Amino acid sequence: MREPEVILTLIEVAATLAFALSGFIEAARRRMDIVGITAVACTAAFGGGTLRDVLLDQRPFFWVEHSGYLWLILGLCMVGLPLLRASHIDFTERAMRVPDALGLGLFGAAGTSQALALGQPLIVAALTGVITGVFGGVLRDVLCNEVPAIFTDHRPYAVCAFTGAWVFIGLDHVQAPEGLALTACIVTTAGLRLLALARDWRVPGWRG
């Protein structure tokens, strides 16, 4: 009983840090000040999970219950900004791929799992996983005044999370151990995402 909870918590920590980094990088590339960088990092990290909790009517929010997350991300932004500024690292789109794919898989698994545990319909559980995985990034792009990248770049992203969510639902349906279902969901989602980027797979659009 408690082991899945521990796994879910670890998933949340790792995914939160990966998404915060993606927000940090995006805001830093847009030359925001430290307030904007911190706000976008927190939004990217907590946006998906918060919307999930609003949709599932779960309180307190996980970043309220575990307020250490807030200290961690605030602290990392304060410490990280001068360190990274001094290090002359340039963050490229490529540098964001791996943490982003892992965060997508991790958040998608957590969202799908929680929605199923609350007895939601399967399609709602799958979309809760997708929303948990992608909504932080959507909000991040809206705050940066861009069309959300996942809507226009013709690269599979939400589709990977949707596929991973159904892998989770299928394994859950045949009563596989939760650890297996979570792992399979994360590996499927992150693997599909990285494979899609490596092979340049395209999502169909409206007249090209």
Next chain:
Amino acid sequence: MREPEVILTLIEVAATLAFALSGFIEAARRRMDIVGITAVACTAAFGGGTLRDVLLDQRPFFWVEHSGYLWLILGLCMVGLPLLRASHIDFTERAMRVPDALGLGLFGAAGTSQALALGQPLIVAALTGVITGVFGGVLRDVLCNEVPAIFTDHRPYAVCAFTGAWVFIGLDHVQAPEGLALTACIVTTAGLRLLALARDWRVPGWRG
């Protein structure tokens, strides 16, 4: 007792489909991929009703309770995209007018009705109707990275929904049958909207 519920459900189905189409068209015109088109269609369709449910603290959301909506819109987007792409139809602003006006009237009536049923103050009920009608479109425009059209185009839109909401509230106050109040609200809102477009009525702005 049950008849108004059936009517409200039918209203929700029709309005949801009309708004999803408006989101589909807007996203397709912006050359989004199928993920973006589906997401914007769902946002346009469910955004107003979801904000209404958050404001009125109603759970589950109607698209969670009736998850068939999700299958329907996901399916229509998957099927509709290749069909419409092959058909060489060009969606113009004019093509969106009638479904949009009907959706505005239908959502406005549903929102006002639910807020009144929960004993909200009259101004809150009227604004709940307006928000239910317009917020899907506002979110749609925010996701497309535009200033919401209803804030800048000087065309009556929210004003029509506001007027229709007060027609509903007035008829409800004199204890008219709910079917009559709903019909009058929808006819007033959609009629005013289409009349305003036909006659080119303008909403006053700041120094023209």
Next chain:
Amino acid sequence: MREPEVILTLIEVAATLAFALSGFIEAARRRMDIVGITAVACTAAFGGGTLRDVLLDQRPFFWVEHSGYLWLILGLCMVGLPLLRASHIDFTERAMRVPDALGLGLFGAAGTSQALALGQPLIVAALTGVITGVFGGVLRDVLCNEVPAIFTDHRPYAVCAFTGAWVFIGLDHVQAPEGLALTACIVTTAGLRLLALARDWRVPGWRG
């Protein structure tokens, strides 16, 4: 017992009006129509408080419970638009500074106070204050299709609210009278903000 409630209510009224004015001015400068101006004014005024209430799971929203706010702001927008349009006043960025700084201090104090009263962790209480103070402005800028000014202008704003929130939390911790804590929070926040603008203090950013 009742005196702090009266003070909190007065704070809410004054802050709401100050923020509605900032939204009115911003939307008017962007040549929106009266629907857009009213919507942006309401969003700037109620956005922070509404997000606070969603985060703290407080219902009804304060603008639902005190629906007079809605009548007041709707009325002021209807009356204010022709009056101000006729008066040939041009609102400059400078004209928005004082109401904005006061609103920031007032909302920040109210948000921190309510979160503490509900027993939230200190960091959550401080961030609730900041969010209550700044989120109306963030939403205002998103609706105007701009990157939120507070993320990019390198001027202390959220930082002032954060400092003021910790002043409140410190005084609350030593059991100072609530009126003193509120006053100190407001004076600190608004004073820091106006001082920062006068002395041209800068928030560090990513490579300048």
